[in-house]
Amino acid sequence: MKILILLFACFNVNFSYNFLIFSPLFGHSHTTFFAKIADTLSEAGHNVTFFTPTIIRKFSKINYVKHTKHVIHLEPSEKLERYGNQMEDVDISRFWTDDSSMAEMFPMIKLFNEMFAEQAFVLGQNLDVLDELKEMKFDVMIFERFAECAYPLLEYLEIETFIPSSSLLFDPNLLISIGEPRIPSTVPLPMSKFTDKMTMTERLLNAIAVPIFHSLLPTHEFKSFRPPYQAIDIQKMEHLSSFILSNSNPYIDYPRPTLEKNVQIGGISVDVENLKIHKVNEEWDRILDMRQKTILVSFGSVMLSKDMPVENKKILAKTMKQFPEVTFIWKYEFNDTDLFASETENIHFSSWVPQTALLADRRLTAFFTHAGLGSVNEVSYLGKPSIMCPIFADQMRNAKMLARHNGSIEISKYDLGNGEKIEKTLRTILFDDSYRLSAEKLAHQLANQPVKPKELLLRHAEFAAQFGRLPSLDPYSRQLSFVEYFLIDVAAILIFSSLLIVVVLFQIIKRLINFLPVTVDSRKVKTN
Numbered sequence: 432m433k434i435l436i437l438l439f440a441c442f443n444v445n446f447s448y449n450f451l452i453f454s455p456l457f458g459h460s461h462t463t464f465f466a467k468i469a470d471t472l473s474e475a476g477h478n479v480t481f482f483t484p485t486i487i488r489k490f491s492k493i494n495y496v497k498h499t500k501h502v503i504h505l506e507p508s509e510k511l512e513r514y515g516n517q518m519e520d521v522d523i524s525r526f527w528t529d530d531s532s533m534a535e536m537f538p539m540i541k542l543f544n545e546m547f548a549e550q551a552f553v554l555g556q557n558l559d560v561l562d563e564l565k566e567m568k569f570d571v572m573i574f575e576r577f578a579e580c581a582y583p584l585l586e587y588l589e590i591e592t593f594i595p596s597s598s599l600l601f602d603p604n605l606l607i608s609i610g611e612p613r614i615p616s617t618v619p620l621p622m623s624k625f626t627d628k629m630t631m632t633e634r635l636l637n638a639i640a641v642p643i644f645h646s647l648l649p650t651h652e653f654k655s656f657r658p659p660y661q662a663i664d665i666q667k668m669e670h671l672s673s674f675i676l677s678n679s680n681p682y683i684d685y686p687r688p689t690l691e692k693n694v695q696i697g698g699i700s701v702d703v704e705n706l707k708i709h710k711v712n713e714e715w716d717r718i719l720d721m722r723q724k725t726i727l728v729s730f731g732s733v734m735l736s737k738d739m740p741v742e743n744k745k746i747l748a749k750t751m752k753q754f755p756e757v758t759f760i761w762k763y764e765f766n767d768t769d770l771f772a773s774e775t776e777n778i779h780f781s782s783w784v785p786q787t788a789l790l791a792d793r794r795l796t797a798f799f800t801h802a803g804l805g806s807v808n809e810v811s812y813l814g815k816p817s818i819m820c821p822i823f824a825d826q827m828r829n830a831k832m833l834a835r836h837n838g839s840i841e842i843s844k845y846d847l848g849n850g851e852k853i854e855k856t857l858r859t860i861l862f863d864d865s866y867r868l869s870a871e872k873l874a875h876q877l878a879n880q881p882v883k884p885k886e887l888l889l890r891h892a893e894f895a896a897q898f899g900r901l902p903s904l905d906p907y908s909r910q911l912s913f914v915e916y917f918l919i920d921v922a923a924i925l926i927f928s929s930l931l932i933v934v935v936l937f938q939i940i941k942r943l944i945n946f947l948p949v950t951v952d953s954r955k956v957k958t959n
């Protein structure tokens with residue numbers, strides 16, 4: 432018997448499940464996140480299929496997965512490719528100088544929605560591909576929630592168990608669907624510029640942004656791919672998910688109440704051990720050895736340094752020149768550097784930089800970054816002090832989230848032309864040791880996180896594959912009305928009964944007062 436149990440245990444451990452990861456190619460950081468999920472499951476011995484239909488052509492040349500062998504691409508329609516091009520043509524370079532509010536994201540989200548509607552159409556035109564997928568009888572499907580074309584796919588493939596996910600800190604719509612408590616008074620939305628300490632106006636905006644977006648955006652109705660082409664109610668399906676994954680990490684982000692269903696795997700993309708073993712190549716080795724200290728300057732792959740106003744470039748270069756003992760590695764995408772940095776020897780321009788390998792190198796002193804979520808996770812795990820200069824989208828919130836840990840300094844993009852301020856910030860990050868110590872402390876905490884992101888993903892994905900849907904994790908609160916949820920009816924009853932008691936007491940006291948003088952009088956009468 433014992434042997435049997437042991438055998439069974441071994442069998443259980445080695446059991447491999449069939450996962451489908453669906454990630455349309457529309458954004459580098461989104462696909463990177465889902466590729467990492469696919470690879471983590473593959474490395475653990477599971478059977479993983481990475482289904483990645485092309486939307487933006489240039490990304491289809493990149494090999495996002497390393498360990499996942501089964502990758503399926505799908506050609507876009509002409510219309511879908513046009514949406515992809517439109518997506519690329521959105522002029523984000525203006526955010527170097529323009530304000531970026533939540534409202535700025537509106538046209539972008541609208542474009543996303545139209546694009547995913549067309550992606551659903553393309554999927555429906557390729558039922559032969561889908562039929563092959565269906566044959567594989569997947570245990571679980573994992574996908575980006577806001578790429579809503581995933582839902583008709585899920586329905587067609589008849590996959591029972593699914594894990595909608597977000598490559599951002601969280602997806603407010605997904606949280607609403609699964610019934611997670613939302614506290615707009617203290618949890619800033621991913622695209623906001625707020626912290627957990629908000630003014631009244633900020634709380635107002637933070638509370639109304641989601642419903643306003645929801646009512647203003649035209650909704651697309653997704654239909655089943657098979658007759659009678661029934662409409663698919665995404666909101667009604669979503670609470671049936673076993674878990675949801677988000678790219679936040681509770682040891683970095685603001686503390687907030689979440690559900691057991693919400694598995695936070697932020698940082699999963701940073702392979703710290705691997706980075707610590709693999710050294711940078713000879714060329715970078717030489718650059719890192721050039722001076723005592725080295726700062727990496729990169730604004731990511733979406734906002735390009737070359738589009739920064741030339742005045743700001745001049746001032747940045749001039750300020751960097753004042754630190755002759757520091758090498759600045761500046762990710763810069765064009766060959767016009769002579770225009771603003773002709774006499775500056777200590778800047779090394781490169782159109783590509785091995786960012787994580789450099790951050791993992793002990794010779795790198797600090798990181799000057801745009802605070803994209805990927806970079807924030809990387810710099811947190813690799814423990815380098817940083818200067819955060821958020822430009823648009825979720826970067827403002829990311830910068831504030833990290834600054835709370837005392838290892839980074841936020842600088843406004845409007846201060847990129849202020850030489851004095853930049854100089855002061857650089858001097859602080861280079862020579863004030865407290866930033867380095869705080870950054871290292873955060874990295875140390877993350878290295879010792881009780882359950883690591885990879886482990887969280889694996890254990891929860893396997894649990895979902897084993898047990899399917901988990902209605903026991905679905906809170907009843909999700910079905911309460913606004914009035915019931917916030918106890919507004921109860922508050923009304925309490926206020927009403929209190930008022931009633933006050934009125935009754937008042938009446939009693941009034942009567943007593945009326946009664947008193949009479950008795951006194953009558954006593955007086957008696958004694959008399």
Ligand SMILES: *[C@@H]1O[C@H](CO)[C@@H](O)[C@H](O)[C@H]1NC(C)=O
Pocket residue numbers: 447448449478501567
């Ligand atoms: C794994 O996936 C392949 C297709 O890529 C399939 O042929 C095979 O049967 C699957 N194995 C298991 C154990 O599900």
Ligand SMILES: *[C@@H]1O[C@H](CO)[C@@H](O)[C@H](O)[C@H]1NC(C)=O
Pocket residue numbers: 835836837
């Ligand atoms: C950061 O510094 C402030 C002020 O010194 C301190 O109150 C706070 O606890 C620090 N935060 C962390 C995460 O160490």
